[in-house]
Amino acid sequence: MDQIAPSSDLMSELLLGMRLRGLQYRRIHVGSSFGFAFREKTGCAYFHFMATGKAALRTEDGVRETLAAGNAVFLPQGSAHQIVSDPTASVQDIEHYDVAPLSETLYAVTTPEPQSIFFSGCMEFDLGGLQGLVPLMPEIMKIDATSQRYLELMPILTAMEQEACSGRVGDAGILARLADVVMTVIVRGWVECGCGNSSAFVTALREPRLSRAILALHRQPGRDWSVAELAAESGLSRSVFAKRFQETIGVTPLRYAGELRMRIARTWLAYDKISIERVADRLGYTSQAAFSRAYKRIVGVSPGYSRRT
Structure with missing residues (x-):
C-alpha cells in the first residue's frame, strides 16, 4: 500500500x-x-x-x-x-x-x-x-x-x-x-x-515538509498562524514554503487555514451543538461578530443557521 x-x-x-x-x-x-x-x-x-x-x-x-x-x-x-x-x-x-x-x-x-x-x-x-x-x-x-x-x-x-x-x-x-x-x-x-x-491535497500529504505544516494547522486551528510560522514548521524559507504550498494545494496557506477553521466550526456547530460564542473563542476570534462575518463569507450561511440545521 x-x-x-x-x-x-x-x-x-x-x-x-x-x-x-x-x-x-x-x-x-x-x-x-x-x-x-x-x-x-x-x-x-x-x-x-x-x-x-x-x-x-x-x-x-x-x-x-x-x-x-x-x-x-x-x-x-x-x-x-x-x-x-x-x-x-x-x-x-x-x-x-x-x-x-x-x-x-x-x-x-x-x-x-x-x-x-x-x-x-x-x-x-x-x-x-x-x-x-x-x-x-x-x-x-x-x-x-x-x-x-x-x-x-x-x-x-x-x-x-x-x-x-x-x-x-x-x-x-x-x-x-x-x-x-x-x-x-x-x-x-x-x-x-x-x-x-484525484486531489492536490493528497500530494501535499505525501510531501513531508508541507505535511508538517498541515498537521500543525489541524492540531491548532485556533492559532493566529503567520506564513513565516508555518514555513518554520516545514523547515523552509517563507518564500519557498508559500510558493510550494500554493502550487500544490491551489490556495495560499492563510486561505487554507481560514477555510479549515470554518469547516471545523461547521462540525462543532452542526454536530456537536457547541454555542457560537464558544466556537468563536476556541478558534481564536476576538468577538462573536468577527467570527460570524468570517463564517458567512466562507461557508455562505450564518453560524446560527448551521447550528439549527
Whole structure:
C-alpha cells in the first residue's frame, strides 16, 4: 500500500475530525423477491452489508454492483440507489415499509417469507478538515473477500455476518457499531491509497515538509498562524514554503487555514451543538461578530443557521 508520510500522526489527526452519526439503521429480513429504494441524502452516507443471500445495487446513473453474502458497500455521497433481488423485482421506498423499533435509531424490517438478511445504515458523514475530499470519493465503494486494500476488514465483516444471523439480544446495536468501524477503515484506506490520485491535497500529504505544516494547522486551528510560522514548521524559507504550498494545494496557506477553521466550526456547530460564542473563542476570534462575518463569507450561511440545521 502506498502510504502517506508521516502516516501515523497525520492520519490519526485527520480521522479524529471525522464525524459519523447514525440517523437510522435497519436490520432487514427479506424473501426471495424484494426491492428497496433509498433516496438521495445530501451530507449523509449509506452503508449496506449483505449477511446472507444475494442482491444487486443499482444507481440512477445505471451503475450496478452484485452483492453476495459477506459483501459491504459504502456510498459516501448519499446517492439515490436501489437494492433488488433481480431486475424484475417490484421496488418500494424504504421509508414506506413497516418497521419494528429496536431503539431510537434501530429498526427491524421483515418481509413475507424471510430468507435473506442484510443490514443497512444511513448516517451523517462529515470529514471535518478533510470535507473537501468527499465529492472526490467514488459513488460506490464495495468491499468483498477479494479487496486487497481492506484485508483488515475481513474479520469485522465475518463478525457482522455471524451477529446478523445469531438472533441474539442486542445484535442490531452491535451491527451498528461495527458498521461505524468499517466505514472509518474504508475512508482511511482510500486516503492512504491516494484518494484515487484525484486531489492536490493528497500530494501535499505525501510531501513531508508541507505535511508538517498541515498537521500543525489541524492540531491548532485556533492559532493566529503567520506564513513565516508555518514555513518554520516545514523547515523552509517563507518564500519557498508559500510558493510550494500554493502550487500544490491551489490556495495560499492563510486561505487554507481560514477555510479549515470554518469547516471545523461547521462540525462543532452542526454536530456537536457547541454555542457560537464558544466556537468563536476556541478558534481564536476576538468577538462573536468577527467570527460570524468570517463564517458567512466562507461557508455562505450564518453560524446560527448551521447550528439549527
